[in-house]
Amino acid sequence: MSTIRALVADDHAIVRAGIVATLRDMPDFAIVGEVADGPGLFTALSNAPPDLLLVDIAMPDFEPISAIRLFRELYPGLKILVVSAYDDDLYVEGLFRAGVHGYHLKDQPLSELRLAVQQVLAGGRWVCSPLVEKLVRIRPTTLPVDPALTRRQREFLRYLQQALDNVTIARKTGLSTKTVENHLTRLYRQLGVQSRLEAVNYAAQHPGVLGQAEPGLAADNGETVTSAHPRVTIILVDDHPRYRTQLRSMIGKACPWAQIREAENTQAAMQAIEKVAPQLAFVDMVLGDESGIDCIRCLKQHSSSTQFVLLSAYPDKAFHRLAVEAGAVAFVDKSDLDAAGLRELIEDVTR
Numbered sequence: 561m562s563t564i565r566a567l568v569a570d571d572h573a574i575v576r577a578g579i580v581a582t583l584r585d586m587p588d589f590a591i592v593g594e595v596a597d598g599p600g601l602f603t604a605l606s607n608a609p610p611d612l613l614l615v616d617i618a619m620p621d622f623e624p625i626s627a628i629r630l631f632r633e634l635y636p637g638l639k640i641l642v643v644s645a646y647d648d649d650l651y652v653e654g655l656f657r658a659g660v661h662g663y664h665l666k667d668q669p670l671s672e673l674r675l676a677v678q679q680v681l682a683g684g685r686w687v688c689s690p691l692v693e694k695l696v697r698i699r700p701t702t703l704p705v706d707p708a709l710t711r712r713q714r715e716f717l718r719y720l721q722q723a724l725d726n727v728t729i730a731r732k733t734g735l736s737t738k739t740v741e742n743h744l745t746r747l748y749r750q751l752g753v754q755s756r757l758e759a760v761n762y763a764a765q766h767p768g769v770l771g772q773a774e775p776g777l778a779a780d781n782g783e784t785v786t787s788a789h790p791r792v793t794i795i796l797v798d799d800h801p802r803y804r805t806q807l808r809s810m811i812g813k814a815c816p817w818a819q820i821r822e823a824e825n826t827q828a829a830m831q832a833i834e835k836v837a838p839q840l841a842f843v844d845m846v847l848g849d850e851s852g853i854d855c856i857r858c859l860k861q862h863s864s865s866t867q868f869v870l871l872s873a874y875p876d877k878a879f880h881r882l883a884v885e886a887g888a889v890a891f892v893d894k895s896d897l898d899a900a901g902l903r904e905l906i907e908d909v910t911r
Contacts, residue, residue: 562588563588563589563590564588564589564590564611564612564681565590565592565608565610565611565612566583566589566590566591566592566610566611566612566613566614566677567591567592567593567594567595567601567604567605567610567612567613567614568580568591568593568594568595568614569594569595569596569600569601569604569613569614569615569616569619570594570596570614570615570616570619570643571596571597571616571618571619571620572616573596575616575643575666576594576596578670579614579643579670579673580594582670582671582673582674583673583674583677586674586677589677592608592610593608593610596619596620597619597620597621597622598619598620598621598622598623598627599621601615601619601622601627602627605631605634605635605638609634609635609638610638611637611638611639611681612638612639612640612641612677612680612681613631613638613639613640613641614641614643614677615640615641615642615643616642616643616644616645617642617644617646617655618644618645618646623725623727624642624655624658625654625655625658625725625726625727626658626725626727626728628640628655628658628659628660629658629659631659632658632659639661639680639681640659640660640661640662640680641660641661641662641663641664641676641677641680641686642655642660642662642663642664643664643665643666643673644663644664644665644666645665645666645667647665647690647691648755652687652691653755653756653757654723654725654756656685657723658725661680661684661685661686662676662679662680662685662686662687663686663687663688663691664676664686664688665688665690665691668688668689668690672688676688709747709750709769709770710904710907710908712743712904712908713743713746713747713750713908714769714770715733716729716740716743716744716747717747717759717763717769717770718770719732720744720756720759720760720763721760721763726740726741726744735896735901736893736896738891738892738893738896739892739893739896739901741880741891742890742891742892742905743908744756744759745884745889745890746889746890746908747759749889751769791817791818791819792815792817792818792819792839792840792906793818793819793820793821793836793837793838793839793840794811794818794819794820794821794838794839794840794841794842794906795820795821795822795823795829795832795833795836795838795840795841795842796808796811796820796821796822796823796841796842797822797823797824797825797826797828797829797841797842797843797844797847797852797855798822798824798842798843798844798847798871799824799825799844799846799847799848800844801824803844804822804824807842807897808820808822810897810898810899810902811902811906813899814899814900814902814903814906815902815903815906815907818906819836821836821838824847824848825847825848825850825855826847826850826854826855826858826859829841829843829855829859830858830859830862833859833862833863833866834862837863837865837866838863838866839865839866839867840866840867840868840869840906841856841859841866841867841868841869842869842871843855843856843859843868843869843870843871843888844870844871844872845870845871845872845873845879846872852870852871852872852883853870853879853882853883853886853888854886856868856870856883856886856887856888857886857887860886860887867889868886868887868888868889869888869889869890869891869892869905870883870886870888870890870891870892871892871894871897872891872892872893872894873893873894873895879891890905892905
């Protein structure tokens with residue numbers, strides 16, 4: 561029997577060392593290389609394609625879904641096992657659609673990694689047990705059977721039905737991947753689902769959700785079919801007056817019907833919320849010595865009807881997760897903001 565050649569791709573040297581140590585003594589098995597980023601992985605594969613690739617999806621300069629699809633085209637005999645810390649079923653489902661053969665979580669015992677490798681090399685699929693429960697879980701919903709979607713939301717739902725990844729959707733729509741993620745988060749909330757898979761299943765079970773054109777629902781041009789836009793009150797929470805002025809000007813141009821209030825910290829925002837009960841609040845990630853995430857958490861307790869959007873110059877995934885946990889409906893990179901994007905965001909969130 562010929563020796564199985566394996567390549568390990570992970571940006572953490574300690575993780576790579578653990579994987580190598582776990583698999584080194586497997587019979588007829590050899591680790592032939594280690595890489596730490598996307599460019600290194602592409603180079604290693606082009607120089608000497610292995611039989612098995614163990615890859616993390618969060619390496620620098622690496623977009624996993626589009627890369628996996630390319631690998632499957634270029635190296636059809638390559639077995640691909642994802643070894644990742646991310647347990648988001650959105651990623652898992654998308655990666656399996658792209659062509660991976662297995663998905664293993666880093667927090668599982670390394671001994672199980674050997675089983676995963678054996679299963680994949682034998683021609684099977686591997687999903688570690690914590691993910692199995694997550695992938696098959698069906699979330700009950702109390703939302704209407706066919707919730708009204710905007711033109712953009714219906715467009716995104718069709719992209720999900722086509723199994724397009726976020727990068728491809730961003731390219732088609734001219735948006736950033738972070739903005740795409742925010743659109744998908746709001747779409748999931750509107751449908752009462754938690755992932756790509758559940759959204760696609762929902763659309764299959766409720767085909768009417770893709771074709772509403774009734775009075776009061778979202779028309780195909782993105783506008784709500786009503787005689788006038790309802791007035792919306794928005795509060796801007798940011799400790800930099802210049803940025804508040806800039807954001808206020810952009811919102812004013814995008815949504816001239818909006819009533820805008822400003823606050824420089826949590827205390828001022830609390831006072832404003834008690835007076836005007838805004839439908840929407842934009843909160844900066846850094847408020848002097850305060851955290852925007854803590855601010856949202858505090859304000860949410862006093863105004864549960866207000867929708868919160870966290871703004872940040874640092875689009876870190878950990879911030880995104882913490883913002884959602886605190887009650888934010890979207891996490892937006894400041895560099896992505898423009899008048900058109902703001903109008904779409906405001907209409908989606910406050911509709």
